[in-house]
Amino acid sequence: MASETEFTLDTAAQLATAERGSAPIRGRSPWYLAWRRLRRNYVAFSFLGLFVLVLVACALAPVYASHVAHTGPNAEHVLDTVKVNGHTESVVTNGGYISKKTGKPCATSETGCILISAIPIGPTWFSAGGKFVLGADSIGRDVAVRLLYGGRNSLIVGIGSTAICVFFAVILALLAGYFGGWIDFVITRFFDLFYAFPVVLLGIALGSALAINGFHHFGINIVSGSLWIPTLVISYVLIPYVGRPLRGQVLSLREKEFVEAAISQGASPLRVMFSELLPNVTSSVLVFFTLIIANNIVLEAALSFLGAGVQPPTASWGTLISDGQNLIVSRPWLALAPGIAIVLTVLSLNVFGDGLRDALDPRAKVKIDH
């Protein structure tokens, strides 16, 4: 009797025959598996939703401006009035000495008071029919409209610079990892050099230099107010941060059998690089892409805040904060709103990027149950 319960090769064969009748096991692509893991990560997914929401809101900026606020991002309303709950109020009133503590007018002689030349209208929260929802700035521009347009510019610069950065980093990493030798040596030295650079300092220097006259060399013409300037200035900063780890990955993939097989079949270097090596680093590239957009949005804001990024009167979240910081005493929303917008956008990208990494890298040693 004991021989029946014993697990022999025969029982295994029987089991296999029995299973053959049931549904076959379907092969699934790694992308599908990653997607399934990602789908189960509700936190990452809801933050992706938040980012999409920000994207859509900023993309609809012109619609909001023309149909709700009835003004443009750079339209000034210094002498205009607006009806709030039936009362007529002027958009910008004369300033004076304001107490830093209470935000109320005070005498010149009191300490803790600062002189503000003009005080714009505060947030109306839709009691003015969609006008000046977040108030106006010191020359009477609608802050809500500028926030959306500014978001559009910040996102364009952030995403554009990331695309350029990742593109060059991938090319350099593939070249260095595939060819090795002196090409690898030159490219790694180049990465090292950029690591040693005070990059933010250089970004500011370049940004403010280009902001004066634009760039007109080698047949390239960029006018001084162009969004291309901050985009290009920011794009190079993080190239080594992406390029170095990618180069490491390419270097180890280069030794794998499938690359050897491709080469022995006569595949050209370009073919090996782009259709053998590149697909294997795509997941890392995707993760980097998300996280670097987040980083570049903050960097753009910092440069614009220092006057070396997006140039006024063009709105961006950084220029809005720098416009708002002097009025923070009486109209804190001018500086708070763009800052909160940055935090939410960057946070959503960071959380989603994390989730993406967990989903795409099944070899990660630690899995925390969500």
Added chain:
Amino acid sequence: MATFLVRRTIGAILVCIAVTFIVFLIFIVVPGGDPAQRIAGKNATPQNIINIRHSWGFDQPFYTQYWDMLKKMFGGNLVSYTNQQNVLTQIVQGMPATFSLTVGAGVIWLFFGILAGVLSAMTAGRLSDRVITVLALIGISMPVFWLGIVTRYYLAEGGLVSWFPDGEYVGILQSPSQWFSHMILPWLVLAVLFIGFYGRVLRGNILDTINEDYVRTAKSKGLTPRRIMVKHVLRTSLIPIITLFGLDFAAVLGGGAILTETVFDLHGVGQYAALSINNFDLPPIMGVTMYGAFFIVGFSMLVDLFYAYLDPRIRPT
């Protein structure tokens, strides 16, 4: 070890020279106003400008100009185009503020970063881990200058409370207590980003290390969790943190705290650079970039040496 040191030093010097050359090239290629015009002022006659161009050597070929600038820089004779002040003196004047900011913030971010990382790794998956992770992510996502503006107004200028004194840098020798109370807020603001970042990196490292065989051995020997964490896990997990700290510390020391210094008006090296950039003043920018590169290159060398000391496997031959 000696060859390693020599090789690294030569490499470091080459990098520093390359950095100055690139900065110089940028200012030659990028149109941004003629320095002679800048020195001469608004009402200068054309002859005046030509004279200045000649006496400052702007009519020389660019390699001569570059060589002159290098000579001046290493002789400590670099002079600003805008106000003719010595760059070295200005940098030295800014150093106490920058050093105070960096050292204080560094201590805070290292301490709290490690604390956050250890706490969240030890309670991985539980509520405290989630809370720390969320806080760390928010910290990373916060633009430092915005946090500076907001906290300065609400916590120091009296927007809500006046817990911290508002104002500029006070020398540590003038009044240590004033120095301390003036620096707390800038320290915290600068540290927030790094705390979040270090906490996350360390958490990942610890969770990786905990699965290693030698940790299991330690556990089976009956060591206390505390001893395992401190003596076995943290020892390995902290190595990448030390590298990060060395590099970040150097970057901040080398003028990377430009935003914090500007927002809090600390008159450090970073703020000096920001002001010079607004004036399109090449010599101070060269000086500060060189100063920054010096720290970054020097500290990355130190980090490599320390690494070799900690981990015999990567000891250079």
